[in-house]
Amino acid sequence: MEAPVTRELAEWTVGLTGSDIPETVRAEGVRTFVNWLGCAVGGSSHETVDRALAAVRPFSGEKRAQIIARDVRLDELHAALVNGISSHVLDYDDTHLKTIIHPAGPVASAILAVAESRNVSGADFLTALVTGVEVECRIGNSVYPDHYDRGWHITGTAGVFGAAAATGRLLGLDARQMTWAYGIAATQSSGFREMFGTMCKSFHPGRAAQNGAMAAFLAAAGFDSSERAIEAPRGFANVMSTKQDYTEILGGLGKTWEAALNSYKPFACGIVIHPTIDGCQQLREKLGDRVRSIRSVALRTHPLVLELTGKRTPSTGLEGKFSVYHAAATALLRGDGSPTAFTDEIVRDGEIIALRDKVTAEADGTVHEDAVHIRVTFEDGSTTDLHVEHAIGSLSRPLSDTEISRKFSRQSEPVLGESPTAALLEAAWALESLDDVSALARLSAASN
Amino acid sequence: MEAPVTRELAEWTVGLTGSDIPETVRAEGVRTFVNWLGCAVGGSSHETVDRALAAVRPFSGEKRAQIIARDVRLDELHAALVNGISSHVLDYDDTHLKTIIHPAGPVASAILAVAESRNVSGADFLTALVTGVEVECRIGNSVYPDHYDRGWHITGTAGVFGAAAATGRLLGLDARQMTWAYGIAATQSSGFREMFGTMCKSFHPGRAAQNGAMAAFLAAAGFDSSERAIEAPRGFANVMSTKQDYTEILGGLGKTWEAALNSYKPFACGIVIHPTIDGCQQLREKLGDRVRSIRSVALRTHPLVLELTGKRTPSTGLEGKFSVYHAAATALLRGDGSPTAFTDEIVRDGEIIALRDKVTAEADGTVHEDAVHIRVTFEDGSTTDLHVEHAIGSLSRPLSDTEISRKFSRQSEPVLGESPTAALLEAAWALESLDDVSALARLSAASN
CATH class of the missing domain: 1.10.4100.10 (2-methylcitrate dehydratase PrpD)
Incomplete structure (x- = not known):
């Protein structure tokens, strides 16, 4: 017993x-x-x-x-x-x-x-x-x-x-x-x-x-x-x-x-995208207006990110929560990861869509779940790298x-x-x- | 899918x-x-x-x-x-x-x-x-x-x-x-x-x-x-x-x-005792006052009956629902298998207890779950047998x-x-x- x-x-x-x-x-x-x-x-x-x-x-x-x-x-x-x-x-x-x-x-x-x-x-x-x-x-x-x-x-x-x-x-x-x-x-x-x-x-x-x-x-x-x-x-x-x-x-x-x-x-979405949003918000702070002259954004993430949130062309706000591409674009252009980043309207916004289509993501088993590597390439060919080791909101970096x-x-x-x-x-x-x-x-x- | x-x-x-x-x-x-x-x-x-x-x-x-x-x-x-x-x-x-x-x-x-x-x-x-x-x-x-x-x-x-x-x-x-x-x-x-x-x-x-x-x-x-x-x-x-x-x-x-x-x-109890209650009620109809001169009651039942309801000395009504002995005695003396057969009072009734203690049960793997063999022996040594093939309430003998x-x-x-x-x-x-x-x-x- x-x-x-x-x-x-x-x-x-x-x-x-x-x-x-x-x-x-x-x-x-x-x-x-x-x-x-x-x-x-x-x-x-x-x-x-x-x-x-x-x-x-x-x-x-x-x-x-x-x-x-x-x-x-x-x-x-x-x-x-x-x-x-x-x-x-x-x-x-x-x-x-x-x-x-x-x-x-x-x-x-x-x-x-x-x-x-x-x-x-x-x-x-x-x-x-x-x-x-x-x-x-x-x-x-x-x-x-x-x-x-x-x-x-x-x-x-x-x-x-x-x-x-x-x-x-x-x-x-x-x-x-x-x-x-x-x-x-x-x-x-x-x-x-x-x-x-x-x-x-x-x-x-x-x-x-x-x-x-x-x-x-x-x-x-x-x-x-x-x-x-x-x-x-x-x-x-x-x-x-x-x-x-x-x-x-x-x-x-x-x-x-x-x-x-x-x-x-x-952020108002699944926890696996949080490092990406965190990193893109940091980049926005750093880059200012240069976010408008981005040629491409390359993410290197934990494999689960693509498995759970690999939606390329979300068409509703709810689907946007399952698109790391949308989340990256919205964080870079608006600095937003709150519920307003995942409305039907914002998911259909032309500027967001244009940047979203420039985002690529690669699964890398060596990247931890609360980490991400981001490389931004600008229209002039120059690049900026950012590494998030522990996303904000994790136990290592509590709000x-x-x-x-x-x-x-x-x-x-x-x-x-x-x-x-x-x-x-x-x-x-x-x-x-x-x-x-x-x-x-x-x-x-x-x-x- | x-x-x-x-x-x-x-x-x-x-x-x-x-x-x-x-x-x-x-x-x-x-x-x-x-x-x-x-x-x-x-x-x-x-x-x-x-x-x-x-x-x-x-x-x-x-x-x-x-x-x-x-x-x-x-x-x-x-x-x-x-x-x-x-x-x-x-x-x-x-x-x-x-x-x-x-x-x-x-x-x-x-x-x-x-x-x-x-x-x-x-x-x-x-x-x-x-x-x-x-x-x-x-x-x-x-x-x-x-x-x-x-x-x-x-x-x-x-x-x-x-x-x-x-x-x-x-x-x-x-x-x-x-x-x-x-x-x-x-x-x-x-x-x-x-x-x-x-x-x-x-x-x-x-x-x-x-x-x-x-x-x-x-x-x-x-x-x-x-x-x-x-x-x-x-x-x-x-x-x-x-x-x-x-x-x-x-x-x-x-x-x-x-x-x-x-x-x-x-009957207001687990379905495995139902054949026994059914048989004892039939015996009561047949025997009339002779139920008061019973020396012993021998049950031959499916083994599950003893496993689930083998309680010899129940002391509450709820326990009575798990005693085939109590159920047999109450059916013989009162003809009852309804909720009133399983109250605290009836379980503690002297006459019921006296007859309950004269009931024995033997598990027999050849007896079907909705069947029972009952032998009543009277004080004068005479006996009466009864076999229930399908208990009342089963699909073969619906109410x-x-x-x-x-x-x-x-x-x-x-x-x-x-x-x-x-x-x-x-x-x-x-x-x-x-x-x-x-x-x-x-x-x-x-x-x-």
């Missing part, structure tokens, strides 16, 4: 206090929150969110929770769903690089909604957020990569545990109830990678937030479950993975922190707080306007000192 | 008309419905339902749907959840024997709730029900037994497709929307066998009903999905099973009917309509009372002729 993994994890989850989390980890938690909130604002007007809202509004209970950057309130569980969709729909959110989990979506979406009507302090909220992220990433580690390789979208499948953990803390579950909450979460774990490229991709973190939160509410009402849902022969790890390494869940719990290893995308703020503002200002953006951003960074996080939820409304 | 399984199934689902379903299959659909409704009434006051209701009521939207045999109304999606739990919580519902799917729970729970405020005729309701059952059983067949053996509770994992199909018909989805609905259903497919013996077991059909219905509402709002969710390399069948036989889904579609193969449990009615009344009368039970039962059998099934929903309320 396996050690009682689920039970021990539950005991840790409910026993933790805020001061058990090191300052550096709490600080990373705040960065996770600010980045998540900016992405949720940025994605809030996406068609995917419109359609989800149209479908679920008629089923909402009492409207106690804010839909971020919209003029809509729903019950907590539906708000968790919709905000989870908003925060992931642009593929611009955070990444736990070891597992490719996008940790904040399932967790923060659940607890901001739940906290709003429950008088939760910023400090308690942050503790719940860090705990939830820690739980989902550790559970992810225990089954990655086999689980992901089989076809599971791990942000959904592991995320539901994170949402249950964080919500369970806000509801004050005891250890037994938390064990049940993990069981009820486990038995809802779902989401296929087949859904990538459809609206269901962002549905996964949204639904994980909603289902994990619901698991906590059910457990609080005494709805019971297996107490070995993670490790049982017919439980999560054995049914959904060929790898089960429970030391990844219990080993060093409370000592080493996966939540400290979160990273934030500087600074200022860069996270800039990313936030760039997403939020077109949606909420300048002054509300500044107020929301300030409140988000001040998370730990807030008496009641409902103030934040109010600031995130479309009209405030 | 596989044939477009999901798409072809969706086209069939939306293209079918009521007259495409043979009369015999429609009649089996009515039996499925009556049996389901009786079980939902019978399970409605279970503690599992109480706790689920306590947890979800605060999140209910406008109260458009009846919770069966309670004085509560919720929005359609929450009603689907709760009624799905009620109908399965006593382990007394229907069984598609090839896959061990309990088909009605996910499908009927979804559409009775959705139909209530939409003016749906009984005939259209029945067409949706049969379609949903057909879809979930065919998808189940395509992955059974590998999928079940891996640990998936197939009533949840396949049931969500049935709920999506049936709800999609009521909402009038077109083929593309139905394809999306199947995708949104697929990516929520979940539920572990590890949950057996806990409240989460009946949560599975409830949640499948709710999630499948939600998938249809999302698809109706244009929320898109993969259009190959069942057959894609990273879709349902490949991720959740090692067996994928799509001819089970598309072969003979509309010609052969899995929905015609539904069966109805005569008659009268027996289904008796099962219904026995569950419903203690909950709703005699006269409301009779009215509800009459309306249920008359399903096809109802102008509006909301009449049925109203009759199922606790106070009517």
